[in-house]
Amino acid sequence: MSLRLCRWLAALAVLSITSAQAATPAPFDLKGPTLEVTVSRDKTTLPIAQVPHLAEGDKLWIKADFPASQSEHYLLVLNFLRGPTNPPPKDWFFKCETWKKACAEKGMTVTVPEGAQQALIFLAPEDGGDFKTLVNAVRGRPGAFVRSTQDLNQATLDRSRLERYLASIRDLNAANPAVLKDTTPLLARSLGIKVDEKCLDRLPQLQAPCLMQGQETLILNDGHSMSIVEALTTGPASDLVMAASSTPQANYGYYSPYLSSLLDLGRLFDSFRVANYQYIPALATALKNKLTLTLNTPPSFQNPKSVLVAALPAVEQALPPPLHAVSPKDIYCARKDSLVLPVEGAPLVFATEYAHNTVLRVAGKNGEVIELPATADATQGGFLIDTSSLGTASLADRFRGSLHGYWGFDKFDGPGFQLVNTHSQAWAPASQDDGSLIVGRANTIHLQTGSVACIDRIMVKDPTGKELRVDWSPVKANEVEINLPLQQAQPGALTLFVSQFGSSEPHPVELRAYPEAGRFESFTMHEGESHGVLKGSRLADVASLSVKSVEFVPAAAISNPESDQLRMEVKPPETTDASNTPAPSLQQGDTAKAKVTLHDGRSYNVNVAVAAPRPRVELVGKSVQIASGGNSSNIQLASENQLPQDAQLIFSVRAKSPAIFSREANIEVASSDEALSTTLSFANRTLTLADSKVAVATFDPTKAFGFSAFGPLKYRVVNKGVAGDWQPLVTLVRLPVLKDLECPADPAQSCKLTGANLFLVDSVASNAEFKEPVAVPVGFPGRALPVPRPSKSGLYLKLRDDPSVVNLAALVVDEPPPPAPADATPAPVPTQEPVTASTPPAPISNP
Template sequence: MPRPSARLLALALLFSMAPARAQQNGFDLAGPGLSIAVRRGPAQLPLAAVPSLHGGDRLIVRADMPADNAGRYLVIVAFLRGATAPPPKDWFFHAEPWRNKKNVLDIAVPEGAEQAVLLLAPDAGGGFDAVREAVRGRPGIFVRAAQDLYQASLDRARLDTFVNGIARISDTEPERLATVAPVLAQSLRIKLNGECLLRQRALQAACLTQNRDSLLLQAQRGATFAETLTGTPVDLAYRVAATREGGAGYYSPYIGLARDLARLFGAFRSAQYQYVPALALADGGRVRLQLNTAPSFQNPRSVLVAPLPPIGTAVPPAWQPAAAKPVCLGRNDAVMPLDDASLLFSTDYAHDLTLRVTSADATVTDLPVVRDVERGGIRLAMDGAPAIPGRVTGAVLRGRWGFDPFVGPRLPVQFDAQPRWTPQPNDAVVVGRDSSLVLRGGAPACVTHIALRTRDGTERTLAWKAISAEAIETTLPLARVSPGPLELIVGHHGVPRPTTITLTGRVEASRLDGFTIHAGDRTGLLTGSRLDQVTSLDFGGRRFAAGAVTRGDDGDRLEMTADAAPGASSGAGEAKVRMRDGRVATVAATLTPHRPRLTVIGRSVEYAPPAGSLPIVLPDGLAPAGATLTFSLRVEGGVAPDDQVEIAAVDGDGAARLTVASGRLQRVGADIAVASIAPAALLGPAATGALRIRLWRGGTASDWQPLTRVVRLPSLRGIDCAGTQECTLSGRDLFVIAAIGDTADLARAVTLPAGFVGTSITLPAPTDRTIFLRLHDAPDTTVRVDLPAKG
């Protein structure tokens, strides 16, 4: 019963390709192997190195099959025009591998052909004619199959490269798997399951490569490889990959390939022949076919359908450097990472790769490079530093893409065989303080270390950073270094000897910019540089002694203080400055008008303690946190509309300004002003502790004046003196108390430990109905707590 048998076989084929089965895209059955070469002019390459065919190319096809193979295949090469144009009959060629004189095809690609497909048909008499008529009758199906299978073959090559790489590393260096696997996945556009790297080392490789079909992501920035190779949009409906179920284009079309082709081939399957898709995978100089279903040599016999490269102009690769920072060519482990370069790592299309390096003197050097998939880029095909004269100024990746040469991309690399660093602005550095130094003229990416060597032979390693493509910056620790010669040692990758840069350490001469003092003040300000060499200054009949030096971006500032203020109210002139080495210099001096002055003349505090708490009596000058402070000021010369009163914490960064215009400062008479503030609301957390106040007028500030001290208070609920010797004081926020006792001098005080967070304190029974506290916020002041009368 041959007909029912054929139907059952067809159903079995369809079910074997159903998308619900795990093996739908396995393509793990080894099929026949072939040796295929392409000749273009005088050059010949294996098919694995040819991304696309041209009209006129010669294909040399030889099937690698045993001569006595009982299941003999015809090798058929068909060239196609397009989906709607049947190809001519003379575009079909076949070989008979079991016949010595007919076992090799040496054919030319016809002009006008757009696609090529390889078919292996069982030798059953008339097989060539039957296949030719089937292809000519439904050319669109074979155009679609050839394109889909070629795309899938490239996708499978990525998958095999990833799986083989994982296996190789797992077998030889399993400890590297966790670091190499993410790079492999990124280079080949493979979906990486990061959870696998958290498993035991022996289980990682198997986990990373399970469910292989779902590992393949789309590559080439979302375009298909076929589009990338030919530069022409391929008129294919990759329907599965474009659906939500297929990942909406996120996954490779490889995912739904078998299901789609089973539907296409099933449309014209006959009782004599069925068509089985095959992937064409490069294996050195050979091409091996991979099947996802076992072929049949009984009716319906299986015709294997495998792809050949697309026909058209090969578009050069559009790779880009994957790292912005330059790579030093002198490093033994130097790798230049590339972005979106899956075809580089998974095919042999790119070959004869070189890095064309241009030196500063315009010398061009070609350095051979090889691909390194485990590190996601290319590296020099040599050990040690390259023989490049001078400093590298540019580098371009070059090579051949199939038969055609290609140029690009430019890669950020650096190297300098003879580093010549020049200190900026010169080789003189200032000792006595740390100084930054810029070195220009070398290759920053190749610097391995920098050290400073002083006259006594001591070396100190320095930190450094690249500030441009040819400059680095470091900080010289010269605070305790004496004047004299210094050496900077700079090591480089690929250069056997470090570069020695001679520096001269000098004491910076003092620069005097000016001296300013307000009339009535005893302290003025001298500006310039290296003012630590200044000992005194004479101006206005007064001698000013040097105080503390502060340094900023614009130079040094030195406070100079006299025993009395200069007599004049304003003016300009010169001041004499004396140095530590005995020199005397002059500097322009300015006596500016009096600074504004203010005086705090009154304070009052409004505070509502928590209900039920014991009253705490604060001395004058203390204000509880959360209180409202009202104060009055007298301003010498009267309160001006643009005056600003600044309030700040002595020990904190909080500060605020009150103005008449804002309404927060109110004038009462000509020279009196009143303000009410809630320190906690005005200054935030900085409101605790001493507050001070000063007046700003026209960019000039008065001296600071004390305003008040803000203290945090505990909430004391009561005291229990059940015994005659001790009492228990209870409440909240007791941690603000430093000590507690029954006398004002705290002679018998109980000191609370640091970090105390309890809610009660045991203390000696007070002799009177009063206890005294010392608060952390006011360590020099004692506050009183009045106890309730005995019931």
């Protein structure tokens, strides 16, 4: 193999790898020529921007808008297709020589032929055989060009949504970046755009750049535009939409096939290349009667010359926009100056001019039909209704309105909405709020009436006549929540004034404020816990607290009535099954309201603050490291939950909340009564990270607690000063030292166990089931202990520090030689009380 061939193959391999990694096609950012296009049907003529579909018999007028300085001559060709397997006849190709006066000034008018399904526009550089070559290319591969119309239409429709989204973000950011957080979700819902919600948590100045990242994957699947594209073809080519939307780039159907369509366009048009011509796609952006072509490849005027290809709307039946109300049950005020009716389901209504002459149609009392201009506004998430013409209209108190308009040449009917007119109605506080107004703090009440949709503003006058503006928000169709700033108000009568749109006089509502009987500042709890802390004054008067249907009661009698904190716990169920105790469904950041009820029956509202979950870990594993010198106690501990006092415990924990350990985290180990405690931390080298989620702790009980510590130990994690719940760890046990076990030859006699610190033994038995145990007296001072004769498996005992576990004494029975003949003198019987299960043995003195 020659050196030149080797180099060529190496270069080819590098090129293949580079091509495989380039998953994103070149962007369509080159501005191309502009065409003027109108469509006439019957006696109506529409600009191309308002035409989503063509129909047989439509008259198309097309004119190329080239500058006077245009030096390269372009041949304008309009071609109709009739499916992937049926080549179009030659008389379905219409040409216009744009460099000649007739075409340059008048363009060309073409009637959509019967049987046509798709339409393509070609702009080809002038060449002797340009028209014939183009006709033969299309007739030779009709399916490929049908598929190109599908890709071009899908990409154009999706790109229109993306461009409208990006332009709106830029405009909003330039005008007032602070509104992006509230406006972007409405914009995304209207246009079917996926928004990274983390962007909205950034500073306002940084939100816009973040919201415009990853443009190719912002567009979500839109069933309406997909339906339009799917109708373009039949047979195998109709599978393109599903194939495109199932690519990894398109998130397997969740995102639109925009990116995949661009990839297919590049591969498809590359296959059209011949010696004289190469075909490059152009996306046609419609604005009124202008079609602006956008390219992703610079055109070439040398062989192979570039032929620009753009798609016109498909020839098919109209598919009206599937608009529906966001909240069909909501009620809207017809007297608002800027009435917005939220709709969704048809992003093309907001991204294109296909929907036009849209109105909200309502009926007056006398049957008069009133049409109010409606404008689709993606930034407000619906249609903006001009209600100025309702100033003198006679309307019912409640009525319905519906959207109507044109989708291209065809009428369409949109969703209906419930509307109310401003009218006189009674206003009254909810019964649970009566008598709950307390001066000296902010108060929240609920005002009820027939409908709150037309409220314009609410203000209050205190007994001194001082006017206070209040914050309010509707919570139901007939109820509004009002926050009254009564921190500086005086006790006595209060008057609320409720103003409505279209009404000149506010409606007064009489209330009364009482002197402060108790102040309740806040109720704070951690996410996932069933208790919290109520802060305020005179907390001894509190009987209960309820939040989201869960009732809390004081944890215990208040020892200090002047305390400013009260622990509240979820009221246990009436059944004895504690597992049925309800858990509040509150998460960090929730801003709920709690109702505090006093013993005298009065109730007050208090803000609920839900803090982050307290740190939590789970035990992964643990091991006991015996001190050097081995197990001198001769006791085999039967449970891994027992920790000898002179041993080390090494245990590992996995972070659960938060998910990783911070450098400020440490672990506290304490006795059950917390009289003894120690801290294991990274600083004192008793805590080591195995990885970001698992930490290994080393605990030395003797160094931490001394020699008199014993009993259950617990641990908890502490992170940044916030402590988690205690969890059981091990039981610390002090071990007696067992030295010898001597048993006489007579099986009826008990054995003798010798050792040190035998007072640490709770009881002894001869079997693992611990039947008929022998209890050791508390504080037993002896060094020898009478014990039952062990079974074949050994002698068993329980430790005083953990009597719940049966352990094995690792001693070999020292039996005396067989007894002497019958004339031998028997051994004296020890003078001690018989050993029974209920009577502890008397101590045996050391031999």
